[in-house]
Amino acid sequence: MRMVAPRALLAAALMLAPCLARAETITFAGAQVGSLPKDFEAELTGNGLPGLWSIIADKDAISGRALEQRTPDPTDYRFPIAIYQPVRARDVEASVEFKTLYGKVDQTGGVAVRLIDPNNYYVARAKALEDNVRLYRVVGGKREQIASADTRVTPGDWHTLTLRAEGDRFTVSFDGRELLTVTDRTFGGEGWVALWTKADSITRFDRLEIKPLGE
Numbered sequence: 001m002r003m004v005a006p007r008a009l010l011a012a013a014l015m016l017a018p019c020l021a022r023a024e025t026i027t028f029a030g031a032q033v034g035s036l037p038k039d040f041e042a043e044l045t046g047n048g049l050p051g052l053w054s055i056i057a058d059k060d061a062i063s064g065r066a067l068e069q070r071t072p073d074p075t076d077y078r079f080p081i082a083i084y085q086p087v088r089a090r091d092v093e094a095s096v097e098f099k100t101l102y103g104k105v106d107q108t109g110g111v112a113v114r115l116i117d118p119n120n121y122y123v124a125r126a127k128a129l130e131d132n133v134r135l136y137r138v139v140g141g142k143r144e145q146i147a148s149a150d151t152r153v154t155p156g157d158w159h160t161l162t163l164r165a166e167g168d169r170f171t172v173s174f175d176g177r178e179l180l181t182v183t184d185r186t187f188g189g190e191g192w193v194a195l196w197t198k199a200d201s202i203t204r205f206d207r208l209e210i211k212p213l214g215e
Helices: 007-016
Strands: 024-026 040-046 053-057 065-069 078-089 092-102 108-117 120-127 132-139 142-150 159-166 169-174 177-183 191-196 202-212
Touching (some): 065 078, 078 108, 092 108, 092 191, 108 159, 120 169, 120 191, 132 169, 132 177, 142 169, 142 177, 191 202
Antiparallel strands (some): 040 078, 053 065, 092 159, 092 202, 120 132, 159 169
């Protein structure tokens, strides 16, 4: 089992890591089933059990494998995240394919940008139980809603969620359709991209695309 680094150690490691800004497309073709890929670090915002992230076979995934958050802890204010460590950027477009499989409290998939540490970042998330897409900022571990839009989010189907951050302008698209455009100045520096879920969501992720802007 992959050990989760203490938050203080993770934050220190992230701050000392090189600030790379290059386009990446991440699939899980070569990843070992039952493991967390080496370029990801599992962490937690909020309370409850740490997320268990693991590669699983999925015949409908692009490479036949997907990354799944597998712990069905019903703690409401619980946000497991998987941080992609090789790329750090300020102006960036992050897009991920996801599908929700289970959750009585929540069925959610999300993507975070400008992640400084597990308690400070922006996140766009799509929720199947409410059929909406929302943009939040997380400040000091407190989640604050910025904007919301209603749209059909079907459980068990693959969807594409995109969060674009450029200066103080943020754009959220779902399945190729732009839903939200807002401005916010809370976090203006570089950060990491992460996959995100909530509460007891069992969610699979595939094909994460990270495109630094203005290069």
